[in-house]
Amino acid sequence: MNIIILGGGFAGLKLADQLDAQKGFNVLLIDRFNYHQFQPLFYQVATAGLDASNISFPLRKAFHKSRNVRIRIAEVLEIRKWDQKVVTDIGEYPYDILVIATGAETNFFGNKSIETHAWPMKSTVEALRIRHHLVQNFENVLEEKNPALRNELLTIVIVGGGPTGVELAGAIAEMKQFVLPKDYPEIDFSEMKIYIVEGQSKLLGVMSPQSSETAAEYLTKMGVNVLTQAFVENYDGKSLQLKDGQQIPCRTVIWAAGIKGNVPQGIDPSLIARGNRIKVDAHNLIPGTNNIYALGDIAYMETEDYPNGHPQVAPVAIDHAKLLAHNLRAMKKGEPLKAFVYKDKGSMATVGRHRAVADIPKPKLHLKGTLAWFAWMALHLMQILGVKNRIVTFVNWMYNYFTYDQSLRLIFREFNKNEGQRAERRVQRKLEEVGSGE
């Protein structure tokens, strides 16, 4: 039986792993990238705390020993249901069962000015680009004589008060305190301002009021300006305008305020729910089909406990994958299927060194401070795939802990430059062609 899995995130990777070495399942895993991205730590890549490779795991390596899992690095163009094929930019692949685990991408909510000028952080490469931008920013401050422009360069705004935004704001505040003054003794970092902007009335909306409050206290102590019930209206690359009329002059806006599902072509639009997610039943099957499933962030399953769908987090994705693996085996054996039940193991967010918050549902507990911070580190280390990445990440964190100083503030930018130059040349050539044609 040919099973095609679209997406090598938490859900897709876990399913492929569970079906590995299972007789009768011929698995093809398709992703745009040749590596699994460990999304919870993007913010550490962006703030030069971890190397991109520490949180990126080559998909091919994960299946070195597999005989029934193949991999293709491709862009999915269309799901063609009538002949059961996935059409990609490198070829067409027939499926008996199709699993959509394409995750979510940044949602700019249709605001073109934000999309053009703000920095999203939904991939390793986007996190690297933020790193390059942040570092280049301070280089630019050095030669900026105009105080207003210096102020713009030295102001960083993070939009979105979820875990990503909170963790990013905390990490940038720590850079400001521990690292940047050493890198740039010529800059007065008391001029640097960090904002976190959230539309709801509190940060970490999904967490307990205690945790939300603690996170806001931590950030405030660390010098971050916390704005809640604040909505972004426009951003021209130089000044962020809020709905209440407030203007924040700044050259860096990082957008962590929303996501939307990455729905492939060929899915019936009537199946798209809020957040651009695909409706599924309790077995993750897409209604109206008998062989197409959706897992993880892209799946929208209404249950009694979760009438608006489950949270779009890694544990749900992993549980989806485990259940589907079980049900696929059950189907083969003619056994009854199990329905999805989500057991929330809690949620946590780290703000800085010795500063984290955690909510645990059973027994009901709210942790904060050092204990929560160590719990956060242990959990993330265990989750990171691959023995070596775990060791290197651990070494990096320990080094960071004792020295307050990583060596990763590197701008690997020739890519851009060469591409830019090539682009210019292309423009030139095109213009010459047009010119000579006249």
Added chain:
Amino acid sequence: MNIIILGGGFAGLKLADQLDAQKGFNVLLIDRFNYHQFQPLFYQVATAGLDASNISFPLRKAFHKSRNVRIRIAEVLEIRKWDQKVVTDIGEYPYDILVIATGAETNFFGNKSIETHAWPMKSTVEALRIRHHLVQNFENVLEEKNPALRNELLTIVIVGGGPTGVELAGAIAEMKQFVLPKDYPEIDFSEMKIYIVEGQSKLLGVMSPQSSETAAEYLTKMGVNVLTQAFVENYDGKSLQLKDGQQIPCRTVIWAAGIKGNVPQGIDPSLIARGNRIKVDAHNLIPGTNNIYALGDIAYMETEDYPNGHPQVAPVAIDHAKLLAHNLRAMKKGEPLKAFVYKDKGSMATVGRHRAVADIPKPKLHLKGTLAWFAWMALHLMQILGVKNRIVTFVNWMYNYFTYDQSLRLIFREFNKNEGQRAERRVQRKLEEVGSGE
């Protein structure tokens, strides 16, 4: 006294380091990149053995504790002698003493077809691009049905039989043997061909005949086709043509066959010697000036022992810098200057695991095999700047040694893609402007 150093390579970094905390010296270090590049290990970045950050050391971090060394990341546009200023893309800087340590770049010897289609490897980012290209290449093989095109994709040619070319050929041969068959079980790697093409009659031209022969033996044993006295004539991206008429169909040509000095604007052309290097006297002073020096790869100093200039290697650059630091202090005190004398400590090249060659001049020794390999590793580890990079590099090497398998075969390519898309949009816009202007 204002000292400007152009270039943060081995020479520039060493000089800044030697002048750090020296009273009366006000140092400005200017580089295009914000990190020192450890060039001897580019080939390991290209073959996914080391992370780019392991061999890149942030310049600002090197001078965290300095009070008299400042850093600017800038492109040098011109040296303006009449008012003693360095003109860059971010501003002008006055100097009393100017030190040119801008190193060398790839020399394509005017062959446009090579420049367009071959991959140079003279920067960290170029090494990363080779890595991405190599990995993408094998992805492309998977869906290639045409045997001739498969053959092109599976053939890799390295041009240049110096240490870089030899080390790169060896590392790719090891990938072919140990790593690639596990990553791509669908590909028959007995079809893969690796060539090293050298114009001289032997590999490693500067080393002893014994070492050259051993290196060629090692490579041959590892399945590399060694072509000597072979000259490249043309490369169209699909087939490499040699002067003797031989054609090698291949999609990957890595060019490690020559370098030329990176001479900034404003240097008298009559001072340019062979290899685009700048003539200097025994104190590294540029003739006709009394305050401009050249160090390292860019400096051309004729001596009795080296009538054609010194070899362009790190030890010469470091010794240049040490001597100039000494002489600058001597000048300040009115003491006599020392002339440069190069003490060759030998040279080495590694071909693969337990396979390296080393020539030591005094006592005259030729090492090979495991001993030379360990010596090579120890030497490079000691040279790599920064405690942490040394530990991480060591961990990486040990991991590699025991598992034959790194996790760095990652294509971080969205850069290119986005830039490409942006370029296309720019072209589109330009064309529309032209169109509407008619």
